[in-house]
Amino acid sequence: GDVAxxxxxxxAGVRLGPGGPKALRLLxxxxxxxxxxxxxxxxxxxxxIVVAAPPSEVAAVRHLLAxxxxxxxxxxxxxxxxxVALALAAVPAGPEIILVHDAAxxxxxxxxxxxxxxxxxxxxxxxxxxxxVVDTVKEVDAGGVVLGTVDRSALRAVQTPQGFQRAxxxxxxAGAAGALTDDAGxxxxxGIPVTCVDGHEHALKITRPFDLAVATLLLPS
Ligand code: CTP
Ligand code: MG
Numbered sequence: 001g002d003v004a005x006x007x008x009x010x011x012a013g014v015r016l017g018p019g020g021p022k023a024l025r026l027l028x029x030x031x032x033x034x035x036x037x038x039x040x041x042x043x044x045x046x047x048x049i050v051v052a053a054p055p056s057e058v059a060a061v062r063h064l065l066a067x068x069x070x071x072x073x074x075x076x077x078x079x080x081x082x083x084v085a086l087a088l089a090a091v092p093a094g095p096e097i098i099l100v101h102d103a104a105x106x107x108x109x110x111x112x113x114x115x116x117x118x119x120x121x122x123x124x125x126x127x128x129x130x131x132x133v134v135d136t137v138k139e140v141d142a143g144g145v146v147l148g149t150v151d152r153s154a155l156r157a158v159q160t161p162q163g164f165q166r167a168x169x170x171x172x173x174a175g176a177a178g179a180l181t182d183d184a185g186x187x188x189x190x191g192i193p194v195t196c197v198d199g200h201e202h203a204l205k206i207t208r209p210f211d212l213a214v215a216t217l218l219l220p221s
Pocket of ligand 2: 011
């Protein structure tokens with residue numbers, strides 16, 4: 001394998017409601033992070049996995065993942081971007097393709113890691129999995145009055161894993177200012193082209209209790 005996968009998993013999971021850090025919340029009896037790492041490790045191209053855990057849970061996460069895959073666990077930061085930077089710093093020399101994958105997208109299938117990595121391997125500096133936007137989207141003002149309707153056909157909803165040539169991701173994080181919700185956003189700001197590949201419905205982000213309920217229905221029986 002020529003791929004390292006960074007798994008930011010240090011978030012609190014505030015929108016999921018009370019119950020501890022989201023990555024450790026249970027889905028079908030297993031923590032979200034276990035589901036995520038199992039699928040990452042099943043992708044044949046993956047050589048290295050680095051998880052950014054909640055700082056108070058580093059030892060617990062190491063223990064939890066010991067039977068799942070060979071992983072390096074580091075303490076994450078206060079913002080997602082910081083967690084990614086800390087995980088990136090722990091990648092050994094070797095892998096030239098880096099994927100960044102949210103633990104919250106716990107059911108992203110191994111094939112998705114392969115398709116994103118393949119596009120980077122084919123020469124794309126940055127690659128994101130996307131789905132078409134199905135809802136009509138409107139821009140509104142602060143009072144909730146519609147300003148206009150956005151052309152939906154030009155919009156895409158973005159998932160993870162996002163893939164990068166190693167030097168591209170390193171440069172993006174080195175020059176990073178402000179917190180964005182994804183890594184490709186940092187790369188865009190550097191003027192580097194970001195390419196879309198087909199996303200996967202099972203890569204949905206588990207954000208609210210509704211999403212956890214949906215994910216339960218997607219578990220293999
Ligand atoms: N994340 C992280 N470090 C942070 C914040 C977020 O590693 N300081 C990770 C989360 O663990 C998650 C991913 O980034 O896997 C996407 O973040 P999100 O879905 O927002 O998760 P949380 O921040 O945990 O949720 P919330 O915003 O509801 O608190
Ligand atoms: Mg968050």
